[in-house]
Amino acid sequence: MRAMQPSETLGATPAPLLDVRDLRVTFETPHGLVKAVGGVSWTLAPGETLGIIGESGSGKSVGLEAIMGLIKTPPGHVSGEVLFEGRNVLTMPERERRQLRGEKIAMIFQDAMSALNPSLTVGTQIAEVYRLRRKCSQAEAERRAIELMDRVKIPSAKTRVGNYPHEFSGGMCQRVMIATALALGPQILIADEPTTALDVTVQRQIMTLLAELQREDGMALVLITHDLGLVAETVDRAMVMYAGRLVESAPVSSLFDAPSHPYTRGLIRSMPRIDGASGALHAIGGTPPAAGRMPKGCAFHPRCEMRVDRCRVDRPVLRPMDRDHFAACHIAKETPRD
Amino acid sequence: MTDAPVTDAPVFEVRDIRKDYALGKPGLFGGAVRTLAAVNDVSFTLRRGETVGLVGESGCGKSSLARTVLRLNEPTGGEVLYHGQNILDLSRSEMQKLRRHIQVVFQDPYSSLDPRFTVRRILSEPWQVFPDIVPAHQREARVAELLTLVGLNPSDADRYPHQFSGGQRQRIGIARALALEPEVIVCDEAVSALDVSVQAQVVNLLKDLQDRLGLAYLFIAHDLSVVRHISDRVIVMYLGQVVEEGPTEEVFQNPRHPYTQALLSAVPIPDPARRDREVIVLEGEVPNPIFPPSGCPFHPRCAHAGDICREAPPPVKTLGSAAARCHFADRLEVVAS
Numbered sequence: 001m002r003a004m005q006p007s008e009t010l011g012a013t014p015a016p017l018l019d020v021r022d023l024r025v026t027f028e029t030p031h032g033l034v035k036a037v038g039g040v041s042w043t044l045a046p047g048e049t050l051g052i053i054g055e056s057g058s059g060k061s062v063g064l065e066a067i068m069g070l071i072k073t074p075p076g077h078v079s080g081e082v083l084f085e086g087r088n089v090l091t092m093p094e095r096e097r098r099q100l101r102g103e104k105i106a107m108i109f110q111d112a113m114s115a116l117n118p119s120l121t122v123g124t125q126i127a128e129v130y131r132l133r134r135k136c137s138q139a140e141a142e143r144r145a146i147e148l149m150d151r152v153k154i155p156s157a158k159t160r161v162g163n164y165p166h167e168f169s170g171g172m173c174q175r176v177m178i179a180t181a182l183a184l185g186p187q188i189l190i191a192d193e194p195t196t197a198l199d200v201t202v203q204r205q206i207m208t209l210l211a212e213l214q215r216e217d218g219m220a221l222v223l224i225t226h227d228l229g230l231v232a233e234t235v236d237r238a239m240v241m242y243a244g245r246l247v248e249s250a251p252v253s254s255l256f257d258a259p260s261h262p263y264t265r266g267l268i269r270s271m272p273r274i275d276g277a278s279g280a281l282h283a284i285g286g287t288p289p290a291a292g293r294m295p296k297g298c299a300f301h302p303r304c305e306m307r308v309d310r311c312r313v314d315r316p317v318l319r320p321m322d323r324d325h326f327a328a329c330h331i332a333k334e335t336p337r338d
Numbered sequence: 339m340t341d342a343p344v345t346d347a348p349v350f351e352v353r354d355i356r357k358d359y360a361l362g363k364p365g366l367f368g369g370a371v372r373t374l375a376a377v378n379d380v381s382f383t384l385r386r387g388e389t390v391g392l393v394g395e396s397g398c399g400k401s402s403l404a405r406t407v408l409r410l411n412e413p414t415g416g417e418v419l420y421h422g423q424n425i426l427d428l429s430r431s432e433m434q435k436l437r438r439h440i441q442v443v444f445q446d447p448y449s450s451l452d453p454r455f456t457v458r459r460i461l462s463e464p465w466q467v468f469p470d471i472v473p474a475h476q477r478e479a480r481v482a483e484l485l486t487l488v489g490l491n492p493s494d495a496d497r498y499p500h501q502f503s504g505g506q507r508q509r510i511g512i513a514r515a516l517a518l519e520p521e522v523i524v525c526d527e528a529v530s531a532l533d534v535s536v537q538a539q540v541v542n543l544l545k546d547l548q549d550r551l552g553l554a555y556l557f558i559a560h561d562l563s564v565v566r567h568i569s570d571r572v573i574v575m576y577l578g579q580v581v582e583e584g585p586t587e588e589v590f591q592n593p594r595h596p597y598t599q600a601l602l603s604a605v606p607i608p609d610p611a612r613r614d615r616e617v618i619v620l621e622g623e624v625p626n627p628i629f630p631p632s633g634c635p636f637h638p639r640c641a642h643a644g645d646i647c648r649e650a651p652p653p654v655k656t657l658g659s660a661a662a663r664c665h666f667a668d669r670l671e672v673v674a675s
Contacts, residue, residue: 055533056504155622169623170396199395199560201620204604208619226533229563229606233613253610270538272567274605275612276590281567283538287503 016043016083017187017220018067018105023080025059025066034292036062038244039080044188049214049221051235051252053228053267057288059244060224064190066090068107069097102129106181110193112173116165122149122176123161129183148179152209171202175209182213189214192224207234228271232256237324240264243289243299246318250325260327263300298330306331348419349554350384350407350440350522355416357399357406361628374628376402378578379416382571384522387548389555391569391586393562393601397624399578400558404526407556408442409433420522438468441515445527447507451499457485457510458495464517471518484513489543505536509543516547524556529564541568562605566590574598577627577635584660594655594662594670596640634665642666 025037037059044050054060065071066078067089082089089100101107109115117125126148127141136144142161149157152175165173174194181189191210195203207230214221223234231238231252238255240248240263248261259265266284286303289295295302301311310330318326321334357377377399384390392400405411407418409425417424425436444450451460461481465472472480482492488509499507508528515523525544529537541564547553559565565572565586572589574582574597582595593599603618622639625631631638637647646665655667664670 055535171623200562200604201395201600202623204617204619207606227606228534228608232608232610233606256608256610267535268608270535271608272538272541272561272563273608274563274566274590274602275607275609276566276587281538281542283542284535285539287505287536288533 017046017048018044019081019083020044020063020067021081021083023063023066023082024078025062025071026077028075028077029292031292035244035294036291037066040241040244040246042239042246042249044220044222046187047214047218047220048237049223049235051231051238052222052224052241053226053231053238054224054241055226055288057243057291058241060241061192063241064107064192064222064224068101068105068190069094070107102181102186103133103184104186105188105190106184106186107190107192108174108177108181108194110196112177112197113165113170115177116173118165121162121164122168123163126176126179126183129180133184144183145179148183149176151182151213152176152179154179169202170198171205174198174206178206178209178213182217185217186219188220188222190222190224193226194223195230196225196227203230210234228267229274240267243294244291245299246328247300248325248327249318250322250327254322254325258322258325260321260325260332261300261329262304262306262332264327266303298328346385347421348383348385349421350556351417351419351422352383352407353381353417353419354379355381355403355406355418356414357402357411358414372628375578375630376627377406377413380573380575380580381416382573382583384554384556386521386554387552388571389548389557389569391565391572392556392558392575393560393565393572394575395560395601395624397577397627398575400575401526402578403575404442404524404556404558408440408524434467438464438471438518439520440522440524441518441520442524442526443508443511443515443528445530447504447511447531448499450511451507451514453499456496456498457481457490460499460510461485461495461514461517464514468518480517484516487516487547488513489539503536505532505539508532508540512540512543512547516551520553522554522556524558526558527560528557530559530561537564544568562602574601577624577630579635579663581636581664582660582662584658588658588660592660594657594660594667595636595664596642596666596670597636598662599670634663642670 020042023037023040027034027036040063052060067082071078078090123142123145127145130136130144131141146157146161149161154160154172154175195206225231235252238250238252239246242263248264259268269282270284272281284303289299297313298311298316301307308331316328316330318328321327321332355377356379358373358375361372361374380403382390394400406413413426418426420436425433428436458481461484462477465477481495485492485494490506490509529540532540545568548555557565557568569586572586573580576597582589582598590602593602600618600620620639625638633649634647634652637643652663652665654661654663657668
C-alpha cells in the first residue's frame with residue numbers, strides 16, 4: 001500500500017469549481033464586533049485536494065462553515081462571494097442552498113460520534129439523505145445505505161446497518177459520516193479535522209479511504225487541519241491561515257521546500273518529526289492574537305523574528321513568490337527563477 | 339523488560355504492575371466474574387534525568403498505568419519502588435508525604451487549575467500541605483522564581499487562570515508540579531492539547547527543566563513524533579501489555595514488533611517528497627479488552643501471524659538493547675519509518 005496519492009493536476013488549469021472572493025466572517029459579541037475571517041480569496045479546481053492549515057482560532061473552520069451556510073445570522077455576518085457553477089452561494093435562497101448542500105458540496109466533521117443522531121440506526125441516517133432527496137422507497141434507500149457502508153469499508157454492512165452510533169467505534173462513526181456525505185455523489189467534500197479525534201492507525205485507514213473514494217469519484221476535497229504531516233501527504237495545494245487571513249498559498253511541495261512566510265517556516269520548524277529529522281524544536285515565541293485584539297499591520301509581527309518597522313503599520317497582501325506560490329509578507333523574498 | 343546496564347541507581351522502578359477490573363458481580367450460582375486486564379505485568383525503570391516515553395492508542399492502558407503507578411488507582415499486583423522502597427506498602431499518610439516527590443502534569447490545562455484562585459495561590463497551595471519545603475517568608479520570592487523558571491512573568495502571580503492562553507496555563511501546571519521539588523514528573527498527555535507552535539515551547543521547557551533539575555519524566559502521549567523527540571527510552575503498549583521496549587532511537591529506527599511497525603508507519607511525515615513511501619495500513623480495530631484474542635493479542639490484525647501466534651502468548655525476546663513480545667521478533671524484516 002502506498003501513502004496517499006496526489007490526484008493528477010497536469011495540463012492547463014481548469015475553470016474553478018468553487019471561487020471564493022473576499023470572504024469575511026464577523027461575529028457580534030458583548031465586547032463588540034470580532035473578525036473571524038478577514039477577506040480571504042481562493043479557488044478550488046475539480047478533483048483537486050486543497051489543504052487549509054491553521055492553529056486554533058485561525059479561522060480555518062469558520063470560513064468553510066460560512067460557505068456551507070452553517071453560520072447563524074446574527075450573531076454571525078458573512079460577506080463576499082462564493083461562486084459555484086457561476087452562482088453566488090451566499091445570496092441563494094435557503095431552499096436552493098439546502099439543495100446544494102449534500103447534493104454538490106458535503107461536509108464531515110471532527111467529532112463524528114456527536115454529529116450522528118444517537119437515537120437512529122446508522123442505516124436510517126445514511127438512507128434518510130437518499131430517501132428525502134431521491135424520493136425512493138424505504139427498501140431502495142436501505143439497499144443504497146448498505147452499498148454505501150460497503151464502499152466506506154464497514155465490515156458486514158448488511159447486519160451493521162441496524163446498529164446505533166454508540167455501537168460503533170470512533171473510526172467506524174467517521175466512516176458512517178463519510179457514507180452519509182457521499183450518498184448524493186457531491187463534487188466537493190469538505191473535511192474539517194476528520195481524523196483529529198482518532199488514533200493514528202485509524203487515521204491512516206480513514207485517509208487511505210478518502211483518497212480511494214476521491215480517485216474513484218473524482219470529487220474535490222478540502223482538508224482543514226492543524227497537522228502539517230497530513231497536509232504534506234494528502235493535498236495538491238495548501239493554504240496557511242493566521243489570525244483570520246491567508247498568509248501563504250502554494251503547491252504542497254513548494255510550500256514545504258521553500259516556505260516564504262515566517263509563520264509557515266516557524267510552523268514547520270516547530271514540529272517534531274517521526275523520522276527524527278527535526279533536531280531541536282524551534283518554537284515560535286508568544287501566542288496567536290486573541291480575536292478582537294488584532295495587532296495593527298501584519299497580525300504576525302509581534303511573534304516574527306524578521307519584522308521591520310513597516311510590519312507594525314502596513315498589513316501585507318498576498319504577492320507572488322514563485323509559480324502559483326503566494327505569501328502575505330513584506331520581507332518574504334521571491335524565489336529566483338531562470 | 340531489558341536490563342540496561344545500571345549507570346545510576348533508579349529513582350523509580352515499576353515491577354510487573356498489574357491492574358485488573360472485575361466486571362459485574364458473581365452470578366447467583368457463583369458464576370465466575372470476568373476481569374479486564376487494563377495493565378498487564380508492566381515493568382520499567384526511571385533514572386535521574388531520564389525520560390521514558392509511553393505510547394499506544396486509546397484503550398491500550400497507558401493512562402491506567404499512569405494512575406496505577408501514582409497510586410490513584412490501587413494496583414492488583416506488582417511493585418512500585420521509589421528509591422527501592424515499595425510505595426504500595428505505605429499507609430495513606432505515608433503515601434501522602436511521598437507524593438511531593440512524584441508529581442503529575444495533566445493534559446487539560448483548562449480543567450486542572452482552579453479558576454477561582456490566583457496563580458500565586460495555585461503555586462503556594464502545595465506548601466500548605468508541605469510547609470517545610472519553603473519557609474513562609476520565602477514563599478513570595480519562590481513564586482516569582484517558579485514563574486520565571488517556566489518562562490512566565492513574576493507579575494503574572496496576581497492573575498487568574500482564565501487570563502492565560504492554553505500554553506501559558508500548561509506552564510502554570512508545570513510550575514505547580516515543580517513547587518514541591520519533585521524527582522519524578524508523570525506527564526500524562528501534557529502537550530497534547532496545545533497547538534504545534536506552542537507545543538514546541540512547552541516541550542523545550544520540559545527538556546530545559548530536566549537538564550537543570552535532573553527530573554525524571556514518565557512521558558505518556560499518543561503523539562509518537564513528540565515522544566521520539568523527548569524520550570530516552572520508549573515503551574509501546576497494546577491491549578494492556580508492553581509489546582516493545584528499548585532505547586528510543588533503537589525502537590524508532592528498528593521497530594521489531596509488527597504493531598510498532600504499523601504504528602510508526604501510520605504517522606504522517608511533513609515532507610511531500612516522502613508521500614510515496616510504503617506504509618502499513620492495519621486492518622480492523624483494537625479488539626474488546628474484555629475478550630482479548632487467544633495467544634498474541636495482536637494476531638488478528640497481524641500480517642505475519644502464524645499458527646503459533648493464535649495458540650501461545652509470545653515470549654519477550656531481547657534483541658540487542660531492545661525487547662519485543664513477538665514470536666517472530668527476531669525473524670521479521672525491520673521496517674523503518
